[in-house]
Amino acid sequence: xxxxxxxxxxxxxxxxxxxxxxxxxxxxxxxxxxxxxxxxxxxxxxxxxxxxxxxxxxxxxxxxxxxxxxxxxxxxxxxxxxxxxxxxxxxxxxxxxxxxxxxxxxxxxxxxxxxxxxxxxxxxxxxxxxxxxxxxxxxxxxxxxxxx
Amino acid sequence: xxxxxxxxxxxxxxxxxxxxxxxxxxxxxxxxxxxxxxxxxxxxxxxxxxxxxxxxxxxxxxxxxxxxxxxxxxxxxxxxxxxxxxxxxxxxxxxxxxxxxxxxxxxxxxxxxxxxxxxxxxxxxxxxxxxxxxxxxxxxxxxxxxxx
DNA sequence: TGTTGGATGTTATACTATATCAATTGTGCT
DNA sequence: AGCACAATTGATATAGTATAACATCCAACA
Numbered sequence: 001x002x003x004x005x006x007x008x009x010x011x012x013x014x015x016x017x018x019x020x021x022x023x024x025x026x027x028x029x030x031x032x033x034x035x036x037x038x039x040x041x042x043x044x045x046x047x048x049x050x051x052x053x054x055x056x057x058x059x060x061x062x063x064x065x066x067x068x069x070x071x072x073x074x075x076x077x078x079x080x081x082x083x084x085x086x087x088x089x090x091x092x093x094x095x096x097x098x099x100x101x102x103x104x105x106x107x108x109x110x111x112x113x114x115x116x117x118x119x120x121x122x123x124x125x126x127x128x129x130x131x132x133x134x135x136x137x138x139x140x141x142x143x144x145x146x147x148x
Numbered sequence: 149x150x151x152x153x154x155x156x157x158x159x160x161x162x163x164x165x166x167x168x169x170x171x172x173x174x175x176x177x178x179x180x181x182x183x184x185x186x187x188x189x190x191x192x193x194x195x196x197x198x199x200x201x202x203x204x205x206x207x208x209x210x211x212x213x214x215x216x217x218x219x220x221x222x223x224x225x226x227x228x229x230x231x232x233x234x235x236x237x238x239x240x241x242x243x244x245x246x247x248x249x250x251x252x253x254x255x256x257x258x259x260x261x262x263x264x265x266x267x268x269x270x271x272x273x274x275x276x277x278x279x280x281x282x283x284x285x286x287x288x289x290x291x292x293x294x295x296x
Numbered sequence: 297t298g299t300t301g302g303a304t305g306t307t308a309t310a311c312t313a314t315a316t317c318a319a320t321t322g323t324g325c326t
Numbered sequence: 327a328g329c330a331c332a333a334t335t336g337a338t339a340t341a342g343t344a345t346a347a348c349a350t351c352c353a354a355c356a
Contacts, residue, residue, distance in 0.1 A: 171333075208335085210336080211335055211336070215334095
């Protein structure tokens, strides 16, 4: 992500935080910037290390976790629990509503891509699932499928 | 899972291990039995604790991890990385080939179900993905989708 | 100006997972 | 039987991930 895109994204992020009633503090911005520049998922500790490498005032992993929680709550960051990693949303400024996110992860090289045009098939599948009686909270559902 | 089903499953497991060229040792069997009886995903440490509660000779978490690795390698157990948990394959004795597994996880109550009839839509989607140039190992792919 | 709530600092600790080497067990072979 | 070899498990240490709990700081607002 180049400098211009980054600036644009930061502006969007600012608006998104304001809308959600949260503050886009300097550290939150810096954490997001690192993730955006990384262009790949980072663990909280990798992020912390990178932060302390490039920023003047240091940060603790604890704070990074809190900031990531916040950024995730406003849909600027995705948490990939299966990887223990976090990544900046690939299409922050596409006006994506984020009702449905989708990722593909290679279990050999650990490459991750976020699918921007979430397939209608998946949407239909989720709709199907919502009918199943066994789930009490159909709006907080994760689907995992893997080939091997 | 009742006693009769369990015995049947254990027989299947035995065959599966033999076919794969591995031994179905007593501890491996005991670990599998606990998972089968639990009827839900367990963490390695929960499993260890349970093991030491109901079995006469104790086990260490390290061994449990190794045994789970083995059981996963012969498709008797699934590892749910996003949950840091392991679960017995729901349809061990269905003759499932396990080229494609699929789970639904509720992020609120953490309930997990394994889909036995993996949707054709998902299969088609994976087939699509296999064409994408950005993945070097298309046969080791995980798809994650979540609604929120 | 005081105070109040959100954000961050700080320390401690729980939980998850793997590395490493030693001991044991089983299996085939002579 | 006795030996050699490989697979399994024991045992200890340590890395890596995540949260709890309390203190401090700071900005917004009455």
